[in-house]
Every structure is written in C-alpha cells, then in structure tokens.
Amino acid sequence: MRFHIPYPYFTGKSDWMVQSKKQKYLFLAFCLIPTFIMFSIFTLYPLFSGLYYSFFDMSGSSQAKEFVGFDNYIKLFSDEIIPATIWHDYFLVITKVIGIMIMAVFIAVALTQLKIKEAPFYRIIFFFPNIMSVVVIGILWAFIYNPDLGLINSGLEFLGLENWTRAWLGNENWALTSLVLPSIWAGIGLFMLLLMGGIANISKSYYEAARIDGANEWQQFWKVTLPLVWPQIKISILYIVITTLNGSFIIVQVMTGGGPNNTTHVMGSYLYQQAFQQYNFGYGATIGVMILVISLLTVLILQFILRRDKVEY
Amino acid sequence: MKRSVGNMISRTGIRIPLILWSIAVLYPIIWMFIGSFKSNAEIYANPWGFPETWNIQNFATAWTEYSIDTSVFNSLIVTAVGAILTLVLAIPTAYALERIRFKGSHFLFTLYISAMMIPMVLGWIPLFFLLGQFNLLDNIFGLAIVYAISQLPFSIFVLTSFMSTIPKSLEESAAMDGMSPYGVLWKIITPLSMSGIITVTIMNAIQFWNEYFMALIFLQSEENYTLALAIDFISSEAQYTNAWGTLFASLVIAIVPVIILYSIFQQRIAKGMTEGAIKG
Incomplete structure (x- = not known):
C-alpha cells in the first residue's frame, strides 16, 4: 500500500508516487535530464561561451582564435559608435514606455470603465499587431514611410504640409524617431490586456466610496484606478524595457539595417554587423556582454525605482 | 439627467480616439491585402486606393x-x-x-x-x-x-x-x-x-x-x-x-x-x- 507521507513542513508537493528512492530518482532523471542537457547545450553553454569569446580575437572560423585579454573591451570603450547605440536603445526604451503606457492605460480604462458595448471589438483589433511578425510590421511600416508612395507623405501633402514631407527612414535626424511609431503600434495590445485584467480585479466598492466622497471620474482615476493597478503598470514597464533592450534590434534590422550613417544602430544590430557581417566574432561577443550587463543593470535599477508599497485601503 | 447627458458626451468623446486607433491598426493591414491584388503600375498610380481589377x-x-x-x-x-x-x-x-x-x-x-x-x-x-x-x-x-x-x-x-x-x-x-x-x-x-x-x-x-x-x-x-x-x-x-x-x-x-x-x-x-x- 502506498500512502501519502505526511511531512512536517508543507511545500505543495507530495511524494505519493514514490515506491522506492531508486524508482523516484529514475523517474526524475527521465523527466529532467534530457531537457536539461538540451537547455545546457543550446542556452547555458552559448551564454558562458560568449563571455569567454569576448577575450579572443576571432575572425572567420572558430579554429583561428587568439587570446587578447581585455583588448576587445578597450576597443569597446573607445569605439565611437557604441555610446550612440546605447543612447539609441534608451531612446527607444523611453519613448516606447511613455507612448505605450499612456495609450494602453487610456484604452484599458475606456474599455473597462465606460461600458462601451463594442469593447470586445476594440480589444481584439488592438491586440492583433502583437502577434504579427516583426518582418511584416517592419516592411509594412517601411512602405508607410516610403518617400514617394508612403501614407505619411501622401497624408501631409493632402493636408497641404508639403514642407513636412521627407524620406523618413533615410533622414539622419528622423530615422530613429520613425522607428518608435511602429514599435508602439505593435506593442500596445498586450499591455492593454494586462491593465484591463488589473482594473477588472478592483472591487466596485472603492469607486462607490469615492463617489460618495464626491470624487469625479478624473479623481477616481487618479486616486483609485491608478494606485490599484500599480502592480500591472510596474510589470508592463519592466516588460517593455526588457523586451526593448533585448530585442529592439530586430525591427531596426528589418527597417533600416542601422543606417543611414549608423543613426539607428542599436546595440544588438551593431553586434550583428560586427559579428555576422564583418566576422569580428570576438568583438561581437564583447558587445553581447555589454548588452547583458546593461540590460540586467537597467532591470535592477528600475525595480528599485518602481518599488512602491502596495496600496491598501 | 445632467449627469447622463455629460456621460453620453464623454462616451462619444472617448470613442473618437478608439475609432482612430482602430483605423490606424486595421488600415495598413487591409491595405496590404488590397495591394497584393494590384499590378505594380496601379500601386504607383494610386498606392492607397482599390485596384481596378483584382488579379492574383x-x-x-x-x-x-x-x-x-x-x-x-x-x-x-x-x-x-x-x-x-x-x-x-x-x-x-x-x-x-x-x-x-x-x-x-x-x-x-x-x-x-x-x-x-x-x-x-x-x-x-x-x-x-x-x-x-x-x-x-x-x-x-x-x-x-x-x-x-x-x-x-x-x-x-x-x-x-x-x-x-x-x-x-x-x-x-x-x-x-x-x-x-x-x-x-x-x-x-x-x-x-x-x-x-x-x-x-x-x-x-x-x-x-x-x-x-x-x-x-x-x-x-x-x-x-x-x-x-x-x-x-x-x-x-x-x-x-x-x-x-x-x-x-x-x-x-x-x-x-x-x-x-x-x-x-x-x-x-x-x-x-x-x-x-x-x-x-
């Protein structure tokens, strides 16, 4: 007979299936080891190995590598393009966080609080770009920005603002800014849903209490909704920052390839250029280490800044 | 009564940005579908309109x-x-x-x-x-x-x-x-x-x-x-x-x-x- 063995402490897991220790470990090994081996080979090993590569000069194949100590790091700190790529990444982070959060909060509040009967329609439409391929988004928007045929320039001409038309993605001053709109366009839906989930969980009694105290809808938003969805807002901001720092280079690669004249290069696209187009793999790995460090540091600092005691009423 | 009128106005006001954003999301996607049925000449002549003949x-x-x-x-x-x-x-x-x-x-x-x-x-x-x-x-x-x-x-x-x-x-x-x-x-x-x-x-x-x-x-x-x-x-x-x-x-x-x-x-x-x- 096999019975649940009571433990003095509770972990939420039970050992009912254990017939003998040996069988338990065999089953555990069956469940965990193949997966862990694959994970180690294709995720853990490459990450640590990337760290190791950053101390080598490797051009071409992996056989021809030469230990160079901190040379790649010295090169990193004196490379003029690097500070620009970091700034471009943070520019995208900041504009995306502001743009997405303002719009997502507005839409989430509108769709949950204001009893609009076609709300499900908006929800379904606004979320869709989130599951579109970055390639499709990038190419679609590159066409929208097209200097001759594009929607933006046609629209400006239609409004009589010919002076404002320009080759958006080919203009050194405007290319980076032009990348913000597609990123926001594609990003809002997920955060709208996250915030809607948070708002749906707020008890109606808070709003009733606020109304009795004479708070208008605007005050209710600032005093009730916003503080109570703070956990969701915090998660959303962190998520936008992480996904931008770890993935902004994809839309850059599709839309501008880092140009014109490096004005849209972000850290990841510069890594791609150095490693996979110019075959400076060692230096590419050094840029990768920088991305890792910057991304982890940013998340840590942000978590500290956003730390705010849970609101209790 | 005053409240419900105000409500209606604010709800209509809220709808405008929602409708605009729906258009912003849907239009490029629909336009991509339409464009796929147009000849290159038509795309140049009239990039944002409907095709004259739908061809595959x-x-x-x-x-x-x-x-x-x-x-x-x-x-x-x-x-x-x-x-x-x-x-x-x-x-x-x-x-x-x-x-x-x-x-x-x-x-x-x-x-x-x-x-x-x-x-x-x-x-x-x-x-x-x-x-x-x-x-x-x-x-x-x-x-x-x-x-x-x-x-x-x-x-x-x-x-x-x-x-x-x-x-x-x-x-x-x-x-x-x-x-x-x-x-x-x-x-x-x-x-x-x-x-x-x-x-x-x-x-x-x-x-x-x-x-x-x-x-x-x-x-x-x-x-x-x-x-x-x-x-x-x-x-x-x-x-x-x-x-x-x-x-x-x-x-x-x-x-x-x-x-x-x-x-x-x-x-x-x-x-x-x-x-x-x-x-x-």
Whole structure:
C-alpha cells in the first residue's frame, strides 16, 4: 500500500508516487535530464561561451582564435559608435514606455470603465499587431514611410504640409524617431490586456466610496484606478524595457539595417554587423556582454525605482 | 439627467480616439491585402486606393519566381518540428518541477525562468559555431532545435502553472491502482493539461512561424530560407525591381495563417501572452 507521507513542513508537493528512492530518482532523471542537457547545450553553454569569446580575437572560423585579454573591451570603450547605440536603445526604451503606457492605460480604462458595448471589438483589433511578425510590421511600416508612395507623405501633402514631407527612414535626424511609431503600434495590445485584467480585479466598492466622497471620474482615476493597478503598470514597464533592450534590434534590422550613417544602430544590430557581417566574432561577443550587463543593470535599477508599497485601503 | 447627458458626451468623446486607433491598426493591414491584388503600375498610380481589377498574378509570381513555395514548406517544417520538440522537452520537466519534491527543484525552476530575461544575442555567436560543428548550420532542423530550446522557459512556466490546477487526488488514485509514474504522466497528466498544452503550442507555433533574426543568422542558402527570410529578401530586391505587388502577396501569405489561428484561438493567445508577461 502506498500512502501519502505526511511531512512536517508543507511545500505543495507530495511524494505519493514514490515506491522506492531508486524508482523516484529514475523517474526524475527521465523527466529532467534530457531537457536539461538540451537547455545546457543550446542556452547555458552559448551564454558562458560568449563571455569567454569576448577575450579572443576571432575572425572567420572558430579554429583561428587568439587570446587578447581585455583588448576587445578597450576597443569597446573607445569605439565611437557604441555610446550612440546605447543612447539609441534608451531612446527607444523611453519613448516606447511613455507612448505605450499612456495609450494602453487610456484604452484599458475606456474599455473597462465606460461600458462601451463594442469593447470586445476594440480589444481584439488592438491586440492583433502583437502577434504579427516583426518582418511584416517592419516592411509594412517601411512602405508607410516610403518617400514617394508612403501614407505619411501622401497624408501631409493632402493636408497641404508639403514642407513636412521627407524620406523618413533615410533622414539622419528622423530615422530613429520613425522607428518608435511602429514599435508602439505593435506593442500596445498586450499591455492593454494586462491593465484591463488589473482594473477588472478592483472591487466596485472603492469607486462607490469615492463617489460618495464626491470624487469625479478624473479623481477616481487618479486616486483609485491608478494606485490599484500599480502592480500591472510596474510589470508592463519592466516588460517593455526588457523586451526593448533585448530585442529592439530586430525591427531596426528589418527597417533600416542601422543606417543611414549608423543613426539607428542599436546595440544588438551593431553586434550583428560586427559579428555576422564583418566576422569580428570576438568583438561581437564583447558587445553581447555589454548588452547583458546593461540590460540586467537597467532591470535592477528600475525595480528599485518602481518599488512602491502596495496600496491598501 | 445632467449627469447622463455629460456621460453620453464623454462616451462619444472617448470613442473618437478608439475609432482612430482602430483605423490606424486595421488600415495598413487591409491595405496590404488590397495591394497584393494590384499590378505594380496601379500601386504607383494610386498606392492607397482599390485596384481596378483584382488579379492574383502577384501570388503566382511570388509562388513560382521567388520560390515562396519552398519557404512556406520550410517554415511549416520548422514550426511543426519546433513546436513538437518543445512539448516533448517541456511537459516532463514541468510535471517534475510542479509535483515531485527533490533537492534543487526550486533552483532549477528559477534557472529556467530567469533564462526568459537574459538577452540571447550574446549566445548566438557561440551557437553559430556550435551548430557548425554539429552540421546543423544552414539546416532547418538545426533552426527548429534552437527555436524549441528558446521557447522552453516560457513553455515550462505556463505548463507548471497549468498543472498546479489539476487535483492531486487523480494521480493518487491512479497510483494506488498500480499505475507507474510514467503512466500517470502520459495517461493522466498529459490529457488533463491538454488545454494548457494547446495554448503553449499555439503561442510557440506563431512565434516560430514569425521568427526572423535567428533564421537570418543560422540559415544561409536560399533553398533553406524560411518565409520571414524570403520576405526580407523580396523586400530588399523590391528596392531595385519595384516588385511591390509581389512583396505584398508574400506578406499576405505570411500573415494569413496567423490571422486564422488568431480568429479561432483569440482568447487563448491573449491569455497565454499576458501570463507569459506577468512573470516578468
């Protein structure tokens, strides 16, 4: 007979299936080891190995590598393009966080609080770009920005603002800014849903209490909704920052390839250029280490800044 | 009375930005569909209007001259193999981490989950050489393996949280009847987690179908291109050939399966993605 063995402490897991220790470990090994081996080979090993590569000069194949100590790091700190790529990444982070959060909060509040009967329609439409391929988004928007045929320039001409038309993605001053709109366009839906989930969980009694105290809808938003969805807002901001720092280079690669004249290069696209187009793999790995460090540091600092005691009423 | 009038005005006022944003989202997508039926001459003459005659020449050109057929096939293989491999690797691990007590289970779970936050770009350089050594570089099966492992943390996370809702009594009574843990995993847990498994699989399949950057790095020859790479290729060619119609047709081919999945599984996809984001 096999019975649940009571433990003095509770972990939420039970050992009912254990017939003998040996069988338990065999089953555990069956469940965990193949997966862990694959994970180690294709995720853990490459990450640590990337760290190791950053101390080598490797051009071409992996056989021809030469230990160079901190040379790649010295090169990193004196490379003029690097500070620009970091700034471009943070520019995208900041504009995306502001743009997405303002719009997502507005839409989430509108769709949950204001009893609009076609709300499900908006929800379904606004979320869709989130599951579109970055390639499709990038190419679609590159066409929208097209200097001759594009929607933006046609629209400006239609409004009589010919002076404002320009080759958006080919203009050194405007290319980076032009990348913000597609990123926001594609990003809002997920955060709208996250915030809607948070708002749906707020008890109606808070709003009733606020109304009795004479708070208008605007005050209710600032005093009730916003503080109570703070956990969701915090998660959303962190998520936008992480996904931008770890993935902004994809839309850059599709839309501008880092140009014109490096004005849209972000850290990841510069890594791609150095490693996979110019075959400076060692230096590419050094840029990768920088991305890792910057991304982890940013998340840590942000978590500290956003730390705010849970609101209790 | 005054309140309800004010309410109506404010609700109409709220609708205007919602309607504008709907247009901003839908118009480029609809326009892409319309463009795929226009000739190049028409795209130039009237880029944002309807075509005079709807013709499917662009699709035929994309399919034959730009060998989109091969890319669609490659993308289907990569997506299917990747999605199945993810499940094979994720289900047993998710079960063990959720239900079996062992030393280091918390550490292992944290390790998998934190991999979701690590920028993998750094790993792609060594992975490039590793795949070369395994003869898996420029190989769609190699790409499928890389894809599967990249979605492993997300899949384990969603599956464990799903399995935690299955009552333990079912496993206990099955075990009392003499079923082995392997039997419990295969015959009890897997069917009962089917809803979670479907959610994870749809999310992963869309991810693999859409993926661009890893394919760009790990595939090289044109006959191995996935759809995303083929489209990127057509797009860069279109700068010189001006074959915009063909480009739109290939974009449509890429997006239609996603639209179909979204219209069937809209709620699952939305739930799966928000859950994946919440762990952060």
